[in-house]
Amino acid sequence: MIDLKYLQNNFEEASARLQKKGVDTDTLSHLKNLFAELKAANAALEAAKAEQNSMSKLFGQYKREGKDITELKAKVDANKEAMVPLQERAREAEEALFSLALAIPNFPDDDVPEGVDEEDNVELRRVLEPRSFDFEPLEHWALAEKNGWIDFERGVKLAKSRFAVLRGEAARLERALINFFLDTNRQKGFEELCVPFMNNAQMLQGTGQLPKFEDDLFKVEGEDLYLIPTAEVPLTNMYHDEILPEDTLPVLMTGYTPCFRKEAGSAGRDTRGMIRQHQFDKVEMVAIAHPDKSDEVFEMMVQNASDILTALGLPHRVVELCGGDLGFSAARTIDLEVWLPGQNKYREISSISNTRDFQARRAKIRFKDGKKNRLVHTLNGSALAVGRTLIAIMENYQNEDGSIEIPEVLKKYM
RNA sequence: GGAGACGUGGGUGAGUUGGCUGAAACCACACCCCUGCUAAGGGUGCGUAUCCUAACCGGGUACCGAGGGUUCGAAUCCCUCCGUCUCCGCCA
Numbered sequence: 115m116i117d118l119k120y121l122q123n124n125f126e127e128a129s130a131r132l133q134k135k136g137v138d139t140d141t142l143s144h145l146k147n148l149f150a151e152l153k154a155a156n157a158a159l160e161a162a163k164a165e166q167n168s169m170s171k172l173f174g175q176y177k178r179e180g181k182d183i184t185e186l187k188a189k190v191d192a193n194k195e196a197m198v199p200l201q202e203r204a205r206e207a208e209e210a211l212f213s214l215a216l217a218i219p220n221f222p223d224d225d226v227p228e229g230v231d232e233e234d235n236v237e238l239r240r241v242l243e244p245r246s247f248d249f250e251p252l253e254h255w256a257l258a259e260k261n262g263w264i265d266f267e268r269g270v271k272l273a274k275s276r277f278a279v280l281r282g283e284a285a286r287l288e289r290a291l292i293n294f295f296l297d298t299n300r301q302k303g304f305e306e307l308c309v310p311f312m313n314n315a316q317m318l319q320g321t322g323q324l325p326k327f328e329d330d331l332f333k334v335e336g337e338d339l340y341l342i343p344t345a346e347v348p349l350t351n352m353y354h355d356e357i358l359p360e361d362t363l364p365v366l367m368t369g370y371t372p373c374f375r376k377e378a379g380s381a382g383r384d385t386r387g388m389i390r391q392h393q394f395d396k397v398e399m400v401a402i403a404h405p406d407k408s409d410e411v412f413e414m415m416v417q418n419a420s421d422i423l424t425a426l427g428l429p430h431r432v433v434e435l436c437g438g439d440l441g442f443s444a445a446r447t448i449d450l451e452v453w454l455p456g457q458n459k460y461r462e463i464s465s466i467s468n469t470r471d472f473q474a475r476r477a478k479i480r481f482k483d484g485k486k487n488r489l490v491h492t493l494n495g496s497a498l499a500v501g502r503t504l505i506a507i508m509e510n511y512q513n514e515d516g517s518i519e520i521p522e523v524l525k526k527y528m
Numbered sequence: 529g530g531a532g533a534c535g536u537g538g539g540u541g542a543g544u545u546g547g548c549u550g551a552a553a554c555c556a557c558a559c560c561c562c563u564g565c566u567a568a569g570g571g572u573g574c575g576u577a578u579c580c581u582a583a584c585c586g587g588g589u590a591c592c593g594a595g596g597g598u599u600c601g602a603a604u605c606c607c608u609c610c611g612u613c614u615c616c617g618c619c620a
Contacts, residue, residue: 157579160589167589170601174547183600190600357576478577485584487576 115215115475118149131221134228134437145214152207159200166193216319217326220472222437223446229436235449236436241420242429244453249514253456254505255387258284260516263508264388275385276377276392284504287520288395290527291500292370295397295422299497302418304368304399309348311371312339317351320477322443322469329378332392341374345398346494351477353402358481358490364411365402368497370395388501389461395500401493402479405471408491412468416448419464419497426521428506429453431460445470452502456509463502466495 121128125146129139169190176183227236258264263284269277280288300306315338318324323331323343332341342348349367358365373396384390399418403411416432423430435447444467451460471489474480480487511519520528 153579156589160579163590164588166600171547173600177547187600194600 115472116218116221117471117475118145118215121146122149128221131224132219134222134226135219135440136230136438137218141214141218145211145218148207148211148214152204152211155200155204155207159197159204162193162197162200166190166197169193213325216476219440219442220445220469222440222444223468223470226440226446227434227436230438231436232439234436235439236434238432238434238448240429240431241424242427244429244455245510247455251455251509251512252516253387254454254508256456257508257512257516257518258388261518266388273392276390278388278391280504286528287507287524288500288504290524291498291503292395292397293527294524295497295500296368296370298422298425299368299397299399299418302366302414304366307349307352307367307369309345309352309369309371311342311374312337313342313347313351314338315340317347317354317477320351320354321347321473322476323347326442330376332374332376342371343375344373344494345369345371345396346400349398349400350402350473350479350492350494353477353479353490355478356480357487358402358479360404360481360483363402363404363481363490364407366411367400367402368397369400370397370500372396388505391501394502396496397498397500399466399493399495399497403491403493404481405488405491408468408470408493411491412446412448412466412493415466415493415495415497416450419450419466419495422497423450423452423463425523426503426507428503428510430463441465441467443467443469443472445472450498452506454506454509456512461502461506463506464496464498466493468493 116128116132121142125142129142132142133139169186173183173186173190176186227234229235252260255264255266258266261283262281265279265281269279272279296306312334315324318331318340323340331343334340348371349369352367353365372393374393377390377392380390399415401408401411401415420430420432430450430452433449433451435444435449440447447465447467449462450464450466452463453459454461469492471491473492474489477492479490479492481490507521508518511521513519
């Protein structure tokens with residue numbers, strides 16, 4: 115959630131900043147009014163409560179002293195009745211405010227490039243030269259078929275479309291990648307965690323998936339539980355509603371989880387192959403950082419993800435997202451796009467974001483800064499998406515006969 | 529899943545015939561004083577959120593697992609849910 119006090123006191127500036135994310139001024143001005151209304155409603159209600167409390171105290175005193183209470187009782191009853199509409203007003207104001215406030219995206223950083231969609235993203239650098247083929251490189255689904263690696267039909271049979279089964283070497287390669295990623299992250303100082311794959315609504319709200327993006331989530335029937343769309347949710351919410359000692363920062367966490375997404379709204383996109391699935395494996399990095407140090411941590415995370423791709427010998431490029439392409443919670447995001455020679459293009463394989471205090475405010479994650487409690491910054495990033503790495507290896511390491519080499523660093527994991 | 533017990537501040541733990549308890553006491557922690565010794569003693573402070581305010585000074589409101597209810601007034605009474613422990617059942 116954005117800082118409503120900041121919005122109130124710096125409306126012009128706040129409004130200008132959120133333009134980048136496509137939030138119009140009218141909405142923000144409405145939000146500002148709702149905030150003022152809630153404050154006014156609460157002030158009125160709290161004054162009435164204060165009155166009620168002091169009269170109640172008197173009430174007890176009178177009784178002890180054996181005084182007559184009928185007059186006081188009448189006053190206190192009248193005040194209580196007068197509070198009913200005040201209570202209603204405050205409740206409505208709160209509901210109105212939060213239903214809007216929770217749907218407002220985070221401010222982008224000032225140096226985030228202008229732009230409306232991925233066309234306007236800025237390529238920062240390329241790492242590793244794509245290999246040149248002396249034959250026509252195949253796309254991963256063709257390679258999958260030749261090698262018997264991915265059973266799309268049976269994935270669909272078992273579940274529905276956008277589910278697949280990895281078989282034999284591919285299943286082992288998937289597992290090897292998970293282990294390789296976790297080991298690498300651990301060596302960089304990330305604590306490895308194995309977390310629940312379902313989280314409750316409050317946690318999903320903490321990281322920003324709820325209430326706005328419920329349609330993208332698989333909900334467990336009859337339970338207050340959702341299948342996680344990313345390990346960012348459980349890892350970040352590890353410290354939901356907690357106050358961390360300053361010297362524990364940054365908290366670095368990594369974990370492997372499957373991720374579940376309905377992919378509502380992406381009908382028809384990437385239907386071929388294994389690029390976009392309802393369930394995919396991912397190893398995630400999450401950092402809880404001191405606000406003054408989150409930029410450093412961010413750079414470290416980008417570098418780590420890039421280094422993993424380099425270690426695997428996978429050519430990739432580093433792309434800074436423009437304002438319009440930024441996710442809901444992100445103030446800044448860098449994507450890593452891996453080269454897919456079969457598709458002849460770069461495709462996203464990691465996305466690293468700094469959400470600043472946006473998630474921290476929702477999830478109430480603070481640290482002790484001297485005597486005061488301050489919101490932390492939270493960061494998250496993939497290192498890496500496992501299924502897409504598998505695809506990248508298939509396409510980049512293919513031979514003319516359709517066989518696939520295993521990258522050197524993975525051999526000890528196979 | 530069934531039966532019983534229980535859920536208080538960083539920890540231990542009072543408080544359950546409703547009011548003077550936002551909450552005793554002790555421990556831990558912070559600062560100060562005393563003391564020249566590898567100890568002890570004394571004092572003060574020590575929850576979170578939000579509103580008023582220039583203010584981390586003062587005051588209001590809310591919070592004793594969560595959410596409702598009864599009442600002038602609830603940590604204390606009632607209901608629902610969640611969780612913990614014990615016994616039984618079940619299972620990887």
